[in-house]
Amino acid sequence: MTTDGCCTALIRKLEHFEKLSDEDKNLLVKSVARTAEFGAGSDIIGQGDKPDYVHLLVDGWAGRYKLLPDGGRNIMAFLIPGDLCDVNVALLEEMDHSIGALSSCKVALIPLATIRNLMDQNRTLARALWWGTLVDEAVLREWLVTVGSRPAQQRVGHLICEMLIRTEAVGLARDNSFDLPLTQQELADTMGMSLVHMNRTLQGLRSRELIITNGHTVTVENLRALIKFAAFDPLYLHQQAHKFRSMMQAKVA
Amino acid sequence: MTTDGCCTALIRKLEHFEKLSDEDKNLLVKSVARTAEFGAGSDIIGQGDKPDYVHLLVDGWAGRYKLLPDGGRNIMAFLIPGDLCDVNVALLEEMDHSIGALSSCKVALIPLATIRNLMDQNRTLARALWWGTLVDEAVLREWLVTVGSRPAQQRVGHLICEMLIRTEAVGLARDNSFDLPLTQQELADTMGMSLVHMNRTLQGLRSRELIITNGHTVTVENLRALIKFAAFDPLYLHQQAHKFRSMMQAKVA
DNA sequence: CGCTTAGTTGACTCTTCTCAAAAGCAGTGG
DNA sequence: CCACTGCTTTTGAGAAGAGTCAACTAAGCG
Numbered sequence: 001m002t003t004d005g006c007c008t009a010l011i012r013k014l015e016h017f018e019k020l021s022d023e024d025k026n027l028l029v030k031s032v033a034r035t036a037e038f039g040a041g042s043d044i045i046g047q048g049d050k051p052d053y054v055h056l057l058v059d060g061w062a063g064r065y066k067l068l069p070d071g072g073r074n075i076m077a078f079l080i081p082g083d084l085c086d087v088n089v090a091l092l093e094e095m096d097h098s099i100g101a102l103s104s105c106k107v108a109l110i111p112l113a114t115i116r117n118l119m120d121q122n123r124t125l126a127r128a129l130w131w132g133t134l135v136d137e138a139v140l141r142e143w144l145v146t147v148g149s150r151p152a153q154q155r156v157g158h159l160i161c162e163m164l165i166r167t168e169a170v171g172l173a174r175d176n177s178f179d180l181p182l183t184q185q186e187l188a189d190t191m192g193m194s195l196v197h198m199n200r201t202l203q204g205l206r207s208r209e210l211i212i213t214n215g216h217t218v219t220v221e222n223l224r225a226l227i228k229f230a231a232f233d234p235l236y237l238h239q240q241a242h243k244f245r246s247m248m249q250a251k252v253a
Numbered sequence: 254m255t256t257d258g259c260c261t262a263l264i265r266k267l268e269h270f271e272k273l274s275d276e277d278k279n280l281l282v283k284s285v286a287r288t289a290e291f292g293a294g295s296d297i298i299g300q301g302d303k304p305d306y307v308h309l310l311v312d313g314w315a316g317r318y319k320l321l322p323d324g325g326r327n328i329m330a331f332l333i334p335g336d337l338c339d340v341n342v343a344l345l346e347e348m349d350h351s352i353g354a355l356s357s358c359k360v361a362l363i364p365l366a367t368i369r370n371l372m373d374q375n376r377t378l379a380r381a382l383w384w385g386t387l388v389d390e391a392v393l394r395e396w397l398v399t400v401g402s403r404p405a406q407q408r409v410g411h412l413i414c415e416m417l418i419r420t421e422a423v424g425l426a427r428d429n430s431f432d433l434p435l436t437q438q439e440l441a442d443t444m445g446m447s448l449v450h451m452n453r454t455l456q457g458l459r460s461r462e463l464i465i466t467n468g469h470t471v472t473v474e475n476l477r478a479l480i481k482f483a484a485f486d487p488l489y490l491h492q493q494a495h496k497f498r499s500m501m502q503a504k505v506a
Numbered sequence: 507c508g509c510t511t512a513g514t515t516g517a518c519t520c521t522t523c524t525c526a527a528a529a530g531c532a533g534t535g536g
Numbered sequence: 537c538c539a540c541t542g543c544t545t546t547t548g549a550g551a552a553g554a555g556t557c558a559a560c561t562a563a564g565c566g
Contacts, residue, residue, distance in 0.1 A: 066398050069484040074398045088387045091380060096391050096489045120376075127344060130383075133390070134341045138349050140393045145319050145327045147401045148445025152554080183512065192401025194555050199514060231322040235300075236349045405522080436544065447523055452546060507566100514561070522553075529546070536539085 003032040006058045006108040009082030009170040014128040016169060016239040024125055031118060032056070032108040038101040040181075045086060045099045053109040055085040060105030061181050065189070066097050075190040077140065078102075078163065082170040087133055090116060103181035131238075138236045147192050150231075152201045153208075155191050157230035160211060162237070164220060169240040177219040256285040259311050259361040262335030262423040267381040269422060269492040277378055284371060285309070285361045291354040293434075298339060298352045306362040308338035313358030314434050318442070319350050328443040330393065331355075331416065335423040340386055343369060356434035384491075391489045400445050403484075405454045406461075408444050410483035413464060415490070417473060422493040430472040 007028045014020060020028075035058065038044050044062055045051055057079050064077040076097065079085060085099050090112060119126040139162070146158050163180065167173040182190075188198035205211045210226045212219040220226050234241035260281045267273060273281075288311065291297050297315055298304055310332050317330040329350065332338060338352050343365060372379040392415070399411050416433065420426040435443075441451035458464045463479045465472040473479050487494035 064394070066394075068398070068402055072402060074402045076394045076397050088390070091384050092387055092391070092491055094488075094491075096491070097394060123373075131344050133387075134345055137341070137386070137390045137393065138345070140390065140397065141317070141319075141329045141350060144329050144393065144397050144400060145321070147397060149321055149325060149327045185512080195512095196514085196556080197554055200554095203514085235347075238345055238347075238349070437546095438544080448544095449524080449546090450522055453522095456546085509565085510563100511565105512561100512563080515559085517558095518556085520553105520555075522551105524551075525549095527547085529544100531544080532542090534540080534542105536537100 003029070003035055003108060006032050006035060006056065009058070009080075009172075010056060010084070012170050013082040013240070014132065016242070017128055017131045018124065020124065020128065024122065027118060027122060027125065031110045031114045033111050033114070034109050036107050036109060038062075038105045038107060040101055040103050040105075043098055043100050044105065044107060045095055047095055047098045049095045050093065051086060051089055051095070052112055054087055054090070054112060054115045055099070056108040056110060057081055057083050057085060058106040058108050060101060060103040062099055062105055063102050063186070063190070064097050064099055073189050074192065075186065076143070077136065078166075078190070080163075080166060080170065081172065083136075084129070084132060087115070087129060090119070102186060135238050135240065138238065142236045152191075152193060152197060153204045154230045155193075156187070156198070156201050157205060157210060157226055158232050159187075159191065160205075160218060160220065161223075161227055161230055161232040161234075164218075164223070165234060165237055165241050169237075175219075176221065176223050177217060179216055180218045181216050256282070256288055256361060259285050259288060259309065262311070262333075262425075263309060263337070265423050266335040266493070267385065269495070270381055270384045271377065273377065273381065277375065280371060280375060280378065284363045284367045286364050286367070287362050289360050289362060291315075291358045291360060293354055293357050296351055296353050297358065297360060298348055300348055300351045302348045303346065304339060304342055304348070305365055307340055307343070307365060307368045308352070309361040309363060310334055310336050310338060311359040311361050313354060313356040315352055315358055316355050316439070316443070317350050317352055326442050327445065328439065329396070330389065331419075331443070333416075333419060333423065334425065336389075337382070337385060340368070340382060343372070355439060388491050388493065391491065395489045405444075405446060405450060406457045407483045408446075409440070409451070409454050410458060410463060410479055411485050412440075412444065413458075413471060413473065414476075414480055414483055414485040414487075417471075417476070418487060418490055418494050422490075428472075429474065429476055430470060432469055433471045434469050 011020060011025055011028065044055055059081055062079040062085065063075040065073050065075045067073050086095065089095065119129060146155050150158060164173055164176065164178055167178040172178060184198050185195050188195045191198065206213065210229055212221060264273060264278055264281060297308055312334055315332040315338065316328040318326050318328045320326050339348065342348065372382060399408050403411060417426055417429065417431055420431040425431060437451050438448050441448045444451065459466065463482055465474060
């Protein structure tokens with residue numbers, strides 16, 4: 001069937017928090033009713049929607065965003081495979097923002113009733129899923145600090161550190177290298193800066209030899225240098241980042 | 254006993270989401286083990302702490318913050334009476350940020366075990382408390398947009414709209430007027446701008462006659478004008494803002 | 507090969523920061 | 537009652553960061 005493998009990334013992510021039994025995993029896998037595809041640029045969920053399904057991103061990148069009165073848009077979060085788009089609609093009546101596909105995306109649909117049952121009846125899964133939303137919130141806080149208080153190059157450097165760890169946590173990074181399927185305009189909308197300034201900021205990071213870009217692949221040859229430059233502390237990613245803790249220790253020493 | 258009335262603001266806030274039975278309310282009230290006082294500037298919870306209690310703010314203002322490598326600090330959220338400081342420690346092992354008293358504060362302490370029992374055994378309260386954290390997350394997203402994409406005066410105007418509604422929702426505002434017990438430095442740390450610029454931004458809002466300040470009391474005589482100026486949409490505050498929805502409708506018409 | 511989208515560059519403007527100092531406003535002790 | 541101290545608010549002026557506009561290049565695609 002077509003829903004096979006939909007949950008591998010999610011399970012992989014959740015197991016950074018706590019071990020799931022085979023039964024737990026099966027419950028997750030079986031909760032997927034069907035999958036859907038979204039082209040780059042299309043909306044997966046729109047502001048004001050009251051979806052009947054919880055959307056689990058299986059493939060591609062998506063973003064939470066709001067449109068601004070002046071016509072611009074602000075991207076508030078990146079969603080990568082394994083991320084749930086809208087567990088919050090289980091409680092909040094209405095989406096207060098939109099979720100758009102940044103690349104072409106494959107999404108697994110879990111009926112709202114199923115997710116509610118799951119969370120009522122399986123303590124472990126309920127805890128794991130809430131853990132996921134709390135981590136999302138921690139990421140949001142860090143982004144707020146980043147956008148509010150870091151200079152442009154460190155801001156972008158910080159983002160790249162984060163996305164390297166997050167892609168790594170779901171098996172999408174290799175050799176300090178990952179696919180970043182975004183335009184510079186989208187990056188600019190994310191970091192709250194203009195396209196031109198984002199372009200020059202990236203050039204700055206390249207000329208400092210902190211990142212290498214090749215098409216939409218980003219490579220960080222010297223992660224330690226980038227971490228230091230961006231003052232990156234992976235604590236806020238909680239258990240997702242344990243592989244990097246040791247590196248941080250070493251750095252301080 | 255001294256814990257009387259600790260939960261009035263919290264209950265008032267939660268009832269914007271759903272009606273609580275007398276039994277629910279009693280459970281909440283009885284969950285408070287004791288209260289504590291914190292002087293302005295002191296830490297209620299520090300980064301890295303693993304508190305045994307969930308802290309409920311009863312009186313005063315507090316803020317979530319992180320210290321920056323350059324010595325500055327960034328405030329990521331305001332907490333007012335009725336707000337829970339750290340439901341997240343019920344799941345996350347460790348605080349990834351600190352919570353500091355911005356004015357002198359009174360805090361109710363709820364043992365972690367009690368809150369966990371409550372949430373396991375009382376569906377209504379569990380839903381209501383999670384609703385609270387989801388609203389916190391929505392506020393965080395809006396702040397990210399504000400800091401990233403709005404010009405300074407609109408940024409501060411937006412914040413004042415929000416805090417007027419939030420204080421109103423727990424009975425701390427009267428006649429479009431509320432107490433904002435913060436220094437300009439703290440506001441600057443919140444909005445990601447310098448003290449000097451915050452000072453001039455406030456002067457701008459005053460000269461546009463959008464706000465009136467008297468000591469630490471802020472009055473918004475023409476709320477509709479401020480809402481329009483700051484492009485404020487209370488949707489993200491969810492049910493807390495229903496009193497203001499009608500005004501918005503009127504404005505658009 | 508022309509069309510469209512994404513990335514790059516230069517020149518100029520405006521916002522915001524920094525440094526530095528003055529002014530207002532408690533509380534404290536003489 | 538007044539000088540003194542510490543903290544907050546306010547001003548001024550120059551420097552740096554970031555935005556805008558407009559053009560040009562590069563890359564993918566029918």
